[in-house]
Amino acid sequence: MQGTPAGGTSPGPSPMDRQTLLVFSLILAAALGQMNFTGDQVLRVLAKDEKQLSLLRDLEGLKPQKVDFWRGPARPSLPVDMRVPFSELKYIKAYLESHGLAYSIMIKDIQVLLDEEREAMAKSRRLERSTSSFSYSSYHTLEEIYSWIDNFVTEHSNIVSKIQIGNSFENRSILVLKFSTGGSRHPAIWIDTGIHSREWITHATGIWTANKIVSDYGKDRVLTDILKAMDIFIELVTNPDGFAFTHSMNRLWRKNKSIRPGIFCIGVDLNRNWKSGFGGNGSNSNPCSETYHGPSPQSEPEVAAIVNFITAHGNFKALISIHSYSQMLMYPYGRSLEPVSNQRELYDLAKDAVEALYKVHGIEYFFGSISTTLYVASGITVDWAYDSGIKYAFSFELRDTGRYGFLLPATQIIPTAQETWMALRTIMEHTLNHPY
Amino acid sequence: MQPRRQPPPAPRSGPGNPRPTAPLLALLLLLAPVVAPAGSRGAEDPAQPQDAGVPRRLLQQAARAALHFFNFRAGSPSALRVLAEVQEGRAWINPKEGCKVDVVFSTERYKPESLLQEGEGRLGKCSARVVFKNQKPRPAINVTCTRLIEKKKRQQEDYLLYKQMKQLKNPLEIVSIPDNHGHIDPYLRPIWDLAFLGSSYVMWEMTTQVSHYYLAQLTSVRQWKTNDDTIDFDYTVLLHELSTQEIIPCHIHLVWYPGKPLKVKYHCQELQTPEEASGTEEGSAVPTELSNF
Numbered sequence: 001m002q003g004t005p006a007g008g009t010s011p012g013p014s015p016m017d018r019q020t021l022l023v024f025s026l027i028l029a030a031a032l033g034q035m036n037f038t039g040d041q042v043l044r045v046l047a048k049d050e051k052q053l054s055l056l057r058d059l060e061g062l063k064p065q066k067v068d069f070w071r072g073p074a075r076p077s078l079p080v081d082m083r084v085p086f087s088e089l090k091y092i093k094a095y096l097e098s099h100g101l102a103y104s105i106m107i108k109d110i111q112v113l114l115d116e117e118r119e120a121m122a123k124s125r126r127l128e129r130s131t132s133s134f135s136y137s138s139y140h141t142l143e144e145i146y147s148w149i150d151n152f153v154t155e156h157s158n159i160v161s162k163i164q165i166g167n168s169f170e171n172r173s174i175l176v177l178k179f180s181t182g183g184s185r186h187p188a189i190w191i192d193t194g195i196h197s198r199e200w201i202t203h204a205t206g207i208w209t210a211n212k213i214v215s216d217y218g219k220d221r222v223l224t225d226i227l228k229a230m231d232i233f234i235e236l237v238t239n240p241d242g243f244a245f246t247h248s249m250n251r252l253w254r255k256n257k258s259i260r261p262g263i264f265c266i267g268v269d270l271n272r273n274w275k276s277g278f279g280g281n282g283s284n285s286n287p288c289s290e291t292y293h294g295p296s297p298q299s300e301p302e303v304a305a306i307v308n309f310i311t312a313h314g315n316f317k318a319l320i321s322i323h324s325y326s327q328m329l330m331y332p333y334g335r336s337l338e339p340v341s342n343q344r345e346l347y348d349l350a351k352d353a354v355e356a357l358y359k360v361h362g363i364e365y366f367f368g369s370i371s372t373t374l375y376v377a378s379g380i381t382v383d384w385a386y387d388s389g390i391k392y393a394f395s396f397e398l399r400d401t402g403r404y405g406f407l408l409p410a411t412q413i414i415p416t417a418q419e420t421w422m423a424l425r426t427i428m429e430h431t432l433n434h435p436y
Numbered sequence: 437m438q439p440r441r442q443p444p445p446a447p448r449s450g451p452g453n454p455r456p457t458a459p460l461l462a463l464l465l466l467l468a469p470v471v472a473p474a475g476s477r478g479a480e481d482p483a484q485p486q487d488a489g490v491p492r493r494l495l496q497q498a499a500r501a502a503l504h505f506f507n508f509r510a511g512s513p514s515a516l517r518v519l520a521e522v523q524e525g526r527a528w529i530n531p532k533e534g535c536k537v538d539v540v541f542s543t544e545r546y547k548p549e550s551l552l553q554e555g556e557g558r559l560g561k562c563s564a565r566v567v568f569k570n571q572k573p574r575p576a577i578n579v580t581c582t583r584l585i586e587k588k589k590r591q592q593e594d595y596l597l598y599k600q601m602k603q604l605k606n607p608l609e610i611v612s613i614p615d616n617h618g619h620i621d622p623y624l625r626p627i628w629d630l631a632f633l634g635s636s637y638v639m640w641e642m643t644t645q646v647s648h649y650y651l652a653q654l655t656s657v658r659q660w661k662t663n664d665d666t667i668d669f670d671y672t673v674l675l676h677e678l679s680t681q682e683i684i685p686c687h688i689h690l691v692w693y694p695g696k697p698l699k700v701k702y703h704c705q706e707l708q709t710p711e712e713a714s715g716t717e718e719g720s721a722v723p724t725e726l727s728n729f
Contacts, residue, residue, distance in 0.1 A: 139617055251616045252652060252674060252683045265708065269681075288708040290681040326678075375679050402650040403518065403546075405676055409618035 039086030042070065042107040044079050045096065055099050056080055059092070066092060081106065131155060136208050137413050139200050142172075142244050145237060148207065149175060156214045159227070165235075166305025169258040172240040174305050179213055179232040187435065189226075189428055190310065190319040190390075192235040195270050195302075195381065196254045197242030198406045199324040201398050201416055206236045206322065208417035209424065222425060226432050230317070239270055239302055252406060254290050256302055263287045268294035271321075272379040273303045276387050277335030280378030293379050306381075310388070318392035318431040319385040320424065325405050326374065326397035327365045329354050329423060332386040334370035334377040334395075342391060343369070349430050350394070353423035360419035363399065370395060392431050396420065495525040498537035498575075500648050502564035504640035505577040511698040513629040514593035515585050516546035516636075520559055534569040535645060545584060546632070560584040568645045575643060594694040600626045601667050604659060613654040627657055627671075634690040635673050637700040642675075652676040652683065666693045675704070682707060 047053040056073040059066060059082075066088045071081035084092045096103050131151045140148070153162045159179055166174045180186065193199075193206035213232065216223045226232070237243050241257035255267030265288035272283040275297035279285065283293040298304045310316050331346040333339075340346065350367040357365060366373055370382070374397070385393040399408055399416045408416070499522050507516050525539035543560040564579035585593075604627075613628050614620045620628055631654050639649040652674045660668040668691050675684045686704035 246616075251612075252676075254681060284680075286707070290683070404614065404618050405650050405652050407614045407616065407618040407653060409614075412618075 037110040039089075040083055040110045041086075041089060041105055042081055042083050042110065043092070043096075043103045044081050044106045045101055045103040046079055047073065047076050047101065049076050052076070052099070052101055055101065059095070083110065131211070136204075136211065136417075138410050139204060139413075140207075141247050142237060142240055145203065145207065146173075146175070149177065149236070152210065152214075153177070159217060160210075160214060163233075163309075165309045166301055168239075168241045168302055169256055169300070170241040170244075172244070174240065174302060175235070175237070176309070177210055177234045177236065179210075179227060179234070181227050185313065185315050186229065186231045187315050187317045188231040188233060188313060189431060190233050190235075190316055190385075191322065191424070192238045192306070192320075192381070193322045194236060194243060195238040195321060196323060197239045197246045198252045198254050199398075200246070200406065201324045201408045201413065202322045203236055203243070204410075204413045205398060205417040205420050206234055208414065209421055210234055210236070212417075212421055222429050226428050229432060230428075232428070235306070238306075241302075242267070255292065256300055258294075258300055260287075260295070265292075268292055268300050270300055270302050271323075271381055272377065273298060273300045274379050274381055274384035275307075276380070276383035277333075277378040280335050282334065282375060282377035283379050291377070297379065307384075310385075316385075316390050317436070318394075318427060319382065319390045320394045320396065320427065321381045321385075322396045322398065322420075324398040324408065325400055325402070327363065327399060327401050328373055328395075328397040329357075329365050329367045330370045330373050330382075330395045330397075331368075332370065332383045332393055334374075334380045335383050336376070337369075337371050339369065340386060346392070346394075349392070349427060352430075353394075353426040356422040356426045357419045360422055361415050363419055365423075391436060392427060394427060396423070491525075491527055492522070494527050494529075494535070494537060494645060495522045495539045495541075497568075497643065497645055497648055498525065498527075498539045498564065498566035499541040499562075501566050501568075501575045501640060501643040502539065502562065502577050502579040503541075503543065504636045504643060506562065506564075506579050506581055507633060507636040508640055508698060508700075511633070511692070511696070512590055512594050512694075513597055513626070513633045513692075514547075515590045516629065516632055517543040517560060517581070517584065518546050520544045523561075532570070534567065534572075537566045537568070539564055539566065543581065543584070546629075570645075573644070574641050577640070591694065597626045597629060598667065598694050601630065601659070608657050608659065610654075610657050613657075628654060630667065630669075630690070630692060631657070631671050631673060631688070633692075633698060634671070634688045634700050634702075635675065635686075637698065638673075638686055638688060638702050638704065639675065642704070647677050647679050649675045649677050649684075655685070662691075666691050666696075 045056060047056055053073045053076055060069060060072075066084070068083040068085075069080070070083060071079065073080050093103075095101075131148055134144075134148050134151075149162060153160050159181060161178045161180070163176045163178055164173050165176050168174055191206070191209070193202035196202075213223065213227075217227055218224055239256050242253050242255060245253045245257060253267075255269050257266055258268055259266055269283070269289075269291045272278075272291050272293035278297040279293055282291070284291045286292060294300055298307055310319075329350050331340065331343075331350060347368070354365045354367050357363065370377060370380070380395075382393040382395045398420060399412060404412075496519075499519055503517060503519055520542040522539060522541045525537060527535055527537045529535040540561070540563045543562055560582050562579055562581035564577060566578075567576040569575070608627075610624065610627075613624055613631075632651055635651045639651070642649060654671055654673055656670075656672040658670045660670070662668045670687070670689050673686050673688060675686055676682075677684060684704050686702055688700060688702045690701075691699040
């Protein structure tokens with residue numbers, strides 16, 4: 001079933017933007033045995049009337065072919081884009097000028113663009129040997145992130161170390177970064193990202209944040225004070241199996257990848273598997289549901305690993321779990337409307353954090369308890385943390401509010417990370433100044 | 437990045453809720469608009485009763501349903517709007533039947549590119565009456581909005597979009613829009629806008645007091661040749677329902693011509709139960725094919 005193209009005969013694909021045309025050219029070059037486009041230009045011509053339009057159409061008919069239309073002559077008001085081989089540039093420009101056809105040079109040298117594009121694609125796919133060329137403004141695969149972690153720890157071994165706290169269902173390592181200036185069992189702050197694998201902005205924000213911590217240590221007084229007295233732990237890929245799956249098969253996968261005999265649907269919602277109001281409202285006993293809580297609390301290795309680690313450590317003072325999307329900063333409870341005992345303090349702290357976030361790029365966040373701000377949800381991380389004695393338990397929902405949702409463009413990674421950092425810093429500072 | 441907005445009002449619970457004396461009497465909740473400091477949108481003042489957050493959510497649901505309906509009815513892929521913020525509203529709740537909501541809210545243009553431009557925050561204002569019936573789809577909507585874009589400009593942009601659609605080469609080699617990194621090729625943008633318009637119809641019908649939807653991704657597109665110059669295409673969308681976090685695949689067929697009402701038919705997949713997922717039979721998705729042909 002063909003859509004009927006309007007306008008005149010356009011041999012080239014039209015309309016195109018740079019990206020598409022370059023990929024097209026690459027394919028073409030490959031097919032024609034490595035064609036070279038050095039010096040070729042793309043000209044944009046505006047025909048004033050039908051007469052000028054027909055002059056352009058005449059160019060099309062020339063043999064041997066002198067131009068290649070990417071956006072063919074259709075109507076006088078629509079621009080005409082044509083690729084002109086280097087050897088024909090002089091002739092074509094003279095033709096256009098002599099007939100009073102206005103043109104501009106859209107692309108000065110196609111080959112240069114092609115090379116740049118190829119280089120960029122190859123670069124982001126290569127596993128980098130150092131973190132200085134790692135792109136913080138792109139999304140990465142699990143292998144790239146784990147490779148970055150190793151480089152990162154090597155480069156900043158004075159304050160960063162890597163800890164494996166367990167294995168995922170499909171036997172991938174579960175890794176945590178520890179930021180510490182020494183001492184034994186300092187009071188600690190926990191941050192996790194990626195518990196829901198489709199929330200790619202969270203891993204990206206976590207990585208940027210890790211780098212921010214090492215960059216600002218010694219320069220930012222507040223951060224330096226925090227690290228003098230406390231340790232920070234960041235688990236970047238809390239759901240590695242799910243994350244790998246979002247890259248390989250299903251970009252919108254949320255749960256982990258656990259399988260149980262006799263149950264056809266895969267995966268448990270890791271943020272419903274905690275031992276706090278387990279199985280209550282806002283979680284689902286249907287294994288095919290996105291909020292399936294699993295057969296029992298902590299049944300999932302990804303959750304058990306964190307519970308064991310935090311419990312054994314015994315000195316965590318704050319826990320921050322990062323999700324997307326909705327632009328919210330929330331505190332317990334999720335499982336009920338009952339307010340926590342220090343609700344007033346958490347309300348005020350959330351308010352301050354959200355204002356600090358707003359000051360960076362003007363992005364507005366809702367804040368409040370989870371059940372009243374977002375929805376009732378049982379068996380969640382921050383409820384468990386709070387019930388375990390961690391007074392400062394917060395949950396973020398990062399950008400945006402639904403325009404792109406989970407598929408947040410990579411261009412928003414750094415702005416999102418920058419503003420989130422100010423909120424995190426506010427919470428950590430408060431934790432430092434209110435020991436318990 | 438979103439354009440700066442006026443400080444939003446923070447809803448507070450009203451002076452008191454009259455208890456219904458007769459079973460059919462509704463609860464009337466009055467909400468007074470209050471200005472909160474910029475950047476902070478407190479869900480509620482902790483000194484107030486906890487359910488103060490509920491009316492805000494209900495108003496938002498009503499605003500969303502109204503906006504989907506408005507977008508569908510306007511039938512203009514270049515004039516799509518999104519919710520900016522809820523400004524004020526009232527709700528009458530009858531636990532047995534459903535609820536009626538009056539809501540006033542501001543909107544902004546859907547075009548994400550405008551996010552990056554300062555001062556593009558021209559806000560439209562809408563007022564709507566929305567009636568949700570318990571367990572029934574298709575909330576009844578009465579909505580009016582102030583004009584955001586001049587009619588002639590809107591018609592021109594629609595016509596340009598129409599032309600771009602007609603010039604697309606078929607079969608369209610599309611894996612998904614946006615791609616997994618959130619990028620939409622400008623060349624494919626018209627497809628997305630039209631898909632969003634068609635999805636608005638689906639999302640209107642499916643929005644209730646508690647569920648609301650976002651268009652997450654377009655996973656297949658097919659355009660059909662027509663005898664009468666209309667745009668005719670089939671596509672599959674993934675809708676994200678926020679309260680259950682479910683991803684719902686919907687197959688949508690739409691027919692469009694600039695200035696004419698949009699015609700939509702759809703079928704969304706239902707959540708599998710463990711029994712249905714045993715492999716011996718197909719998921720028992722009941723077709724919800726509704727159209728306004």
